[in-house]
Amino acid sequence: MGYITFSYDDGLKDNYEIAIPLHEKYSIPASLAIIAGRAGSPDFWDKYMTPYQIVDTDMRGHEIVSHGVNHKSKYIDLLPDELKYELKYSKSFLDGLISGNIKAINLPFASYNESVLEETFNTYELVRVGGYKFNDINEKTHLIYSHPLSKNSDLIKVKRLIDKAVEKNKWLVIVFHSISDDPENSNLYTNSDVFLESLLAYSKDLMDKGLLKPILFRDVISTTVQSKIEKTLLPFPKEIETIADEEGYLITFYPSKINTNKLLITFGGLPSTKAPKGFGSDFALNNNYHHIFVAQSANSQYQKLSLEEFRKAVLPLCINMDVYTYGSSLGGYCAIYYSGAINAQAIAAAPKNSAHPTLKHNLKEPVEFLHTNMIDIPKSEKPPIIIYDPYQREENNFINNIILPAYPNSSLVKVPYSGHLVLQVMKDHGILKDFINNVVENNNIIEINYDTDNCYIWNFEYARVLVREHKNEEAIAYLEKSLAISNSKMAERLLEKVKGKTKL
Known part of the structure; x- marks a missing residue:
C-alpha cells in the first residue's frame, strides 16, 4: 500500500475557500502550514487565512501545522534567538487555535542545516522539508521529504509519482501553495483547481481499491501510522438531536424540513432553564431554517459554557451553512460573544450580561464572570447587528464599553423609546419577522417604522x-x-x- 499527504504551505485564503471544499468532496484530509504572523494580523486577512478559518479547518478534521512566524528569511540565516522565536511563538499561537497541539513544522523555504534541525526538534516532533524524495513509513526518522509543485508541474508525472508510491509501498508528500480558478493570472507557485481536483479524484480511486491511504503528519508521530485519522467529517443529522448536555447548558439541534443552507442559532435569555426549545425556536422552525437552541442552567448567565465547548458542539453543523446567532438581552450578549467561534452573523437585541463586573448589581445572587473579555476572543468576520434603544442607559453603556471596542463596525439599529423590550415592540407591530427574514434571506437591514x-x-x-x-x-x-x-x-x-x- 502507498501513502499520500496533500500539504499546503503559507495558509493562503484560497486553501480554505477552494482547496478544502475539494478535499471534502473526495473525503481526503489536507495538511495546512500557517504563517502565524500573518494569521494573527488583520492586515493580511485579505490574502491569508483568518484565525476563524484556521479554527474551522481544524474542527473539520484537517491538519494545522506551523510555517513559522514571519516567513521572511531562511532559518539558516537567523540568529539563535530569532530562530527560537520563530519556532516557539508560531507553535504557541497555533496551539491556541486548534483542539490539540501543533506537532509539525514545514520549514520556510525548505532551508535547513544541522543546527537548525537540532533547535527545531526541541519544539516539534516532525519537520517537513523539500528534497523530492519518497519517505519510508516505517523509517525511524522525523525528517520528512516532499515533492513541491508549481504551475509548471505536469499532471501525468505527478500521477506517476502516486503510482510509484503505491508500487513501492512508500509515502509521498506533495506540496501546494496557492490554488486558483484563474491560474493564468497567478504566480509560479499556483496550481489550478482543475489540477488539484484531478489529483484528488485519482487518489480517491486508488483509495477505494485499497491501494493508497491518505495520512497527515500527526498520524506519523513516533513513526507509526494510526489505525484511523483522528477526526472524520460527521454526517449532517436528519433528526432532532441533543448535541451537548452538561451541568450548565443544553444545546439542541432541529433539522429543517426542506433543503436549505440557513442555520439559525438562538440563545435563551432570562428567565431560562435547560430546555430543548426557547427564544426564536418557533420562528426558526416555522421559517424552515435549520435551528440550534442554546439553553443555560437557571441563573448561570452562561458562565459554564466556554467558547471551546460551544465551538466543539456546534461547528460541525455549521459546515457549508449560512449561520446566524440571535438573541435578546442575555441571549443578545451570547449571540455576539459566541459568534466569533463559528464566524456567524450575530443579530442581538438589547445585549447585556448581568454577571459582567459592570452589571453585577442586577443580580440577587452573585455569579462569577468566567467569560473572556469580548475584545480578546476570536471575532466573527461579520460585524454584529445590534438592535437597541439608545435611551436605555445600561444597554447603551454595555454596547459602547464592552461590544464596540471588539466590533467597532457593528451595525447599530436604534429604536428610540422601545426600552429593553425592543423585540417585543417590533413583534407587536408586525415588523420583527420581516426584519429578521430580510437579514437572513437578503443580508439586508430594513428600516423600523411603526405607529409609536x-x-x-x-x-x-x-x-x-x-x-x-x-x-x-x-x-x-x-x-x-x-x-x-x-x-x-x-x-x-x-x-x-x-x-x-x-x-x-
Whole structure:
C-alpha cells in the first residue's frame, strides 16, 4: 500500500475557500502550514487565512501545522534567538487555535542545516522539508521529504509519482501553495483547481481499491501510522438531536424540513432553564431554517459554557451553512460573544450580561464572570447587528464599553423609546419577522417604522426619559396614555411615583 499527504504551505485564503471544499468532496484530509504572523494580523486577512478559518479547518478534521512566524528569511540565516522565536511563538499561537497541539513544522523555504534541525526538534516532533524524495513509513526518522509543485508541474508525472508510491509501498508528500480558478493570472507557485481536483479524484480511486491511504503528519508521530485519522467529517443529522448536555447548558439541534443552507442559532435569555426549545425556536422552525437552541442552567448567565465547548458542539453543523446567532438581552450578549467561534452573523437585541463586573448589581445572587473579555476572543468576520434603544442607559453603556471596542463596525439599529423590550415592540407591530427574514434571506437591514403613538411601551419609555429630565407633568400624560393602551405595573408604579411628587 502507498501513502499520500496533500500539504499546503503559507495558509493562503484560497486553501480554505477552494482547496478544502475539494478535499471534502473526495473525503481526503489536507495538511495546512500557517504563517502565524500573518494569521494573527488583520492586515493580511485579505490574502491569508483568518484565525476563524484556521479554527474551522481544524474542527473539520484537517491538519494545522506551523510555517513559522514571519516567513521572511531562511532559518539558516537567523540568529539563535530569532530562530527560537520563530519556532516557539508560531507553535504557541497555533496551539491556541486548534483542539490539540501543533506537532509539525514545514520549514520556510525548505532551508535547513544541522543546527537548525537540532533547535527545531526541541519544539516539534516532525519537520517537513523539500528534497523530492519518497519517505519510508516505517523509517525511524522525523525528517520528512516532499515533492513541491508549481504551475509548471505536469499532471501525468505527478500521477506517476502516486503510482510509484503505491508500487513501492512508500509515502509521498506533495506540496501546494496557492490554488486558483484563474491560474493564468497567478504566480509560479499556483496550481489550478482543475489540477488539484484531478489529483484528488485519482487518489480517491486508488483509495477505494485499497491501494493508497491518505495520512497527515500527526498520524506519523513516533513513526507509526494510526489505525484511523483522528477526526472524520460527521454526517449532517436528519433528526432532532441533543448535541451537548452538561451541568450548565443544553444545546439542541432541529433539522429543517426542506433543503436549505440557513442555520439559525438562538440563545435563551432570562428567565431560562435547560430546555430543548426557547427564544426564536418557533420562528426558526416555522421559517424552515435549520435551528440550534442554546439553553443555560437557571441563573448561570452562561458562565459554564466556554467558547471551546460551544465551538466543539456546534461547528460541525455549521459546515457549508449560512449561520446566524440571535438573541435578546442575555441571549443578545451570547449571540455576539459566541459568534466569533463559528464566524456567524450575530443579530442581538438589547445585549447585556448581568454577571459582567459592570452589571453585577442586577443580580440577587452573585455569579462569577468566567467569560473572556469580548475584545480578546476570536471575532466573527461579520460585524454584529445590534438592535437597541439608545435611551436605555445600561444597554447603551454595555454596547459602547464592552461590544464596540471588539466590533467597532457593528451595525447599530436604534429604536428610540422601545426600552429593553425592543423585540417585543417590533413583534407587536408586525415588523420583527420581516426584519429578521430580510437579514437572513437578503443580508439586508430594513428600516423600523411603526405607529409609536399607539404603542404602550413607546409612551412608557418616552415618559421615563421625561421624568429623567424632570418634566414630570408632561410625563404624566404619556404614562396615562400608555396605561390606556395596555395595563402595565411598571407604568402604574411610575405614574404613582410621579404624581406623588407633582402638584396637579
